[in-house]
Amino acid sequence: QVQLQESGPGLVKPSETLSLTCSISGGSIRGYFWSWIRQPPGKGLEWIGYISNGDSTNYNPSLKSRVTISVDTSKSQFSLKLSSVTAADTAVYFCARCHDFWSTSSWFDPWGQGTLVIVSS
Amino acid sequence: SSELTQDPAVSVALGQTVRITCQGDSLRSYYASWYQQKSGQAPVLVFYGENTRPSGIPDRFSGSSSGDTASLTITGAQAEDEADYYCNSRDRSGKHPVFGTGTKVSVL
Numbered sequence: 001q002v003q004l005q006e007s008g009p010g011l012v013k014p015s016e017t018l019s020l021t022c023s024i025s026g027g028s029i030r031g032y033f034w035s036w037i038r039q040p041p042g043k044g045l046e047w048i049g050y051i052s053n054g055d056s057t058n059y060n061p062s063l064k065s066r067v068t069i070s071v072d073t074s075k076s077q078f079s080l081k082l083s084s085v086t087a088a089d090t091a092v093y094f095c096a097r098c099h100d101f102w103s104t105s106s107w108f109d110p111w112g113q114g115t116l117v118i119v120s121s
Numbered sequence: 122s123s124e125l126t127q128d129p130a131v132s133v134a135l136g137q138t139v140r141i142t143c144q145g146d147s148l149r150s151y152y153a154s155w156y157q158q159k160s161g162q163a164p165v166l167v168f169y170g171e172n173t174r175p176s177g178i179p180d181r182f183s184g185s186s187s188g189d190t191a192s193l194t195i196t197g198a199q200a201e202d203e204a205d206y207y208c209n210s211r212d213r214s215g216k217h218p219v220f221g222t223g224t225k226v227s228v229l
Binding site: 035037044045047058094107108109111114 | 152154162164169216222
């Protein structure tokens, strides 16, 4: 059973770069689209972007200028970098596996437990 | 603002049926997936595609779609079904996933 685990700093200063890593265990990294999704406190879910094991990326247009997602197949990890952060980037960040993105039916499963990142000086 | 619209909150009596709807143009072309999120926890997939319920999800959860609206129905709601529910599909371009605004379900 595939499990995902987010890791990274819980506090980032404004204007700096947020960096998180998602470690994949119990399954192959190949053949899926690995996503980051965030949720500001008390608000809804926002898709940030994905990377496939072929290094193809797709980002939320509203975040595209600040987001980089990369993958390390040898470590079964993928990472998120979000630059020039502000308080509006404070959120719980989830990693998740996306299935069948290029079909008419796609879905996210499983999800990591999430990690809270606070942007504050 | 999200391109998938959900009612902010619905309530249902214990054992009764509740339907949660998700409206958006992309739903005419793409199926929705549905997620249950309990307080302080990660979302859990409860239904996706035309008619697929993941292993371990009770059969009281079902989904349907018509035109620009997708629905998740809980038949015989239980206390443990009290949670936020989010739909997911695509934006108008079809190129990017987008989540619905979320519906808080209260079981009375």
